[in-house]
Amino acid sequence: MSAVSRATPDTLPAWQTLRTHAEQLKSIHLKQLFGDGGQRWEHFSRHVAGVTLDVSKQRWDEDTLEHLLALAQEAGVPAAIKALLSGKRVNTSEDRPALHTALRLPADASLELDGEDVVAAVHASLAEMEVLVARLHAGQWRGATGKPIRDVVNLGVGGSDLGPLMVTHALMDFRPQDIHRVEVHFASTMDGSQLADYLSRLNPETTLFVLSSKSFTTIDTLSNANTARDWLVGRLAEHGSSPVHAELVVRQHFIGVSACPEKMCEWGIAPEHQLRFWEWVGGRYSLWGTIGLPIALVVGMDNFRALLAGAHSMDEHFASAELMGNMPVLLALAGIWNVNFLDIRAHSILPYDGRLEHFAAYLEQLEMESNGKSVTRHGESVTYSTCPVLWGQLGPNAQHAFYQLLHQGTQPVACDFIAPLKRYDDVEDADTRAHLKAQHRLALSNCFAQSRVLMLGDDAIEDDGPRPEHKRYRGNQPSTTLLLDELTPTTLGALIALYEHKVFVQAVIWDINPFDQWGVELGKKIAGETQKLLEHEGDISRTDDSTRHLIEAFWAAENNV
CATH class of the missing domain: 3.40.50.10490 (Glucose-6-phosphate isomerase like protein; domain 1)
Structure with missing residues (x-):
């Protein structure tokens, strides 16, 4: 990610090819992509450091991936990976490495x-x-x-x-x-x-x-x-x-x-x-x-070091794997395809394990603070979409909250389903272990079923006769599934590093700096000035009509008026 000027991403040859390709593919339903043989898992899944990535339910085919890999090459992703990991000053606006x-x-x-x-x-x-x-x-x-x-x-x-x-x-x-x-x-x-x-x-x-x-x-x-x-x-x-x-x-x-x-x-x-x-x-x-x-205070230093080791194993994969087999690159390209070519601007994070309750909130900051940018590294306004809006919740709870929108709403949404394959093997009491393992199977069955229904829509169920429109499902919602062998310090470290590198690859392709956050600075400055107004320091008449009345409402409440 050097500061040398280059063509904007949307003028690169591969980007233009992808635009044409997207128009051809937009009319093809995901169920049709799966209907042409059973090789999608082989082509669109990878396993690294105890983490399995399945991007077969994305709305793409092998030609799409070939064009996206060409875009990554043209955007300089291989050189950018080396620059990041070797300590080059990839944080261009602050002239720092991101190490x-x-x-x-x-x-x-x-x-x-x-x-x-x-x-x-x-x-x-x-x-x-x-x-x-x-x-x-x-x-x-x-x-x-x-x-x-x-x-x-x-x-x-x-x-x-x-x-x-x-x-x-x-x-x-x-x-x-x-x-x-x-x-x-x-x-x-x-x-x-x-x-x-x-x-x-x-x-x-x-x-x-x-x-x-x-x-x-x-x-x-x-x-x-x-x-x-x-x-x-x-x-x-x-x-x-x-x-x-x-x-x-x-x-x-x-x-x-x-x-x-x-x-x-x-x-x-x-x-x-x-x-x-x-x-x-x-x-x-x-x-x-x-x-x-x-x-470290919660899990001990040995487990903390295992967390680091898991992340480092993903770093090594990121550094050495060819783009075609590079897990963070594939995850990033799925996002580029959805945002820039399928016009999908919403992304939901859906873990099916209660221990990952805060993972969506963590990714919201990681992705939106990093890539929520509208200016290139060269100070020019972008002419294409960058980071989508991320939100999420534990999948089993979200099923009773916003899955209605995912299945029958008007907004296209890309989803990440996340779950461990094994759990509760170490529970000592046999009866309790059996009950808990059954609950884990219940969570996994919901995880796998939801991504299937989002993909296939009505075709996921046997035809039981005519149904009214309000009971129909269109499907064709893309999703990624990430499976951990088990949730351990090592695999969690690898999973987090996977998302970090995904964010970086997308930033390279979008030609933005993912390592600064100038967007939050003005709000802090104005908040400081407003705090003084709340404390009767400064001239309230210089604010806008709404802010002035909000401050006056606070003064009235403070004085029990």
Whole structure:
């Protein structure tokens, strides 16, 4: 992804070929594509690192894929993959590498950036994190009054919250059993509602806060952190007959994770309780490093390293596989085909495993913050669609919520179905294991059946005679199915890395920068100015009519008018 100018994607020869090809294929129903023999699984599925990708239910054929692979070549995807993984400055607007893959390199690997041995630095930070984790798991981290820490609250937002929250929930089955158990909680909302709940229930003597912010200036996180600090200091200062000094409270009850150690020191976090973060890691790509501290606290460092190893195995595949067999490339090309040639602008993420409850929310940020762009890397407005709108929910629950739209609505939607093949083998009680495995089969049967009905429509069921239109199903909705051999730290790491690389490949083809997020900056600036108006600082008459009346409504409520 160099800054050298090239033709816009929609002028490339392969793009023009795909336009013509799409017009020919749009009239062909998915059931017809499946009706011409049984080889689609062979052509459109791959298995890598414990993950199976099935894109056979996409509305394409072998010619489509051939043209899409030609587009990837013309857009420079192979060279871009090498640039990303070797530390080139692929984040062009901020003139930085995007080296999240370096966070999961093995210790014996080698990668240098601006004279620094990146791999050595990463593993040094992991070693520092391991020391803190070991202290907490041994019950040796004690609060200001001498009691061992029992609850850890992660204060972060965006990538400092969504990734760790998703992974800790997904891997809850992998909690070590022979440790001092620490409960991990997450507070991200700037309104304080999540934090207020914890403060009403947790014991300040045994509660530790992890303050995670790359810049250490994020107002959402700092507002929560300031409230937590005042709560701790106020409650512990009243402790018994021996008031506790505020500096000791902050020292014993806060860990900082940031790329700005000087700001952590200014805030009062002890240097030995600070973990390093790098500017060359974007927040939404950061769970692999010290931002993953909550993950390590839940699953232990061995399982955290297995998560990294799974992601690294997908990195190696991404780096070495030919485009035709490259799983992230195929997943990306399916999205390009849907968005740019079939005009499908909605994408739903549907896991059929309760442990993946937060996976859709994680992907919403990963994809829409990365590729929700309308300007090329060269500063020109795009003339084609980029990232679709993503949303999702646990599939079994979504069936009772929005599947009606998927099956009979007017909007075309591409879906990703995600499920593990094996579960509950380790349940000790035989009867309970049998019941739970039956429930797992029920979930899988629904997962497989829903993608089949979305594909075939009425043809998925035997003809039972004439039916009214409101009982008919058109089908022809494309979907991808991703199957994990089992949901483990290793396969989850591979799955997340698969989606990261998919996002990158699409960004290369769309000629956009997936590693910045300037779209959120103006909102932050205006919010700061509006906050001053709410506090009667500034001239409210300079705002628009709607905003002025909204502020006045707040003032009236505040004064019980």
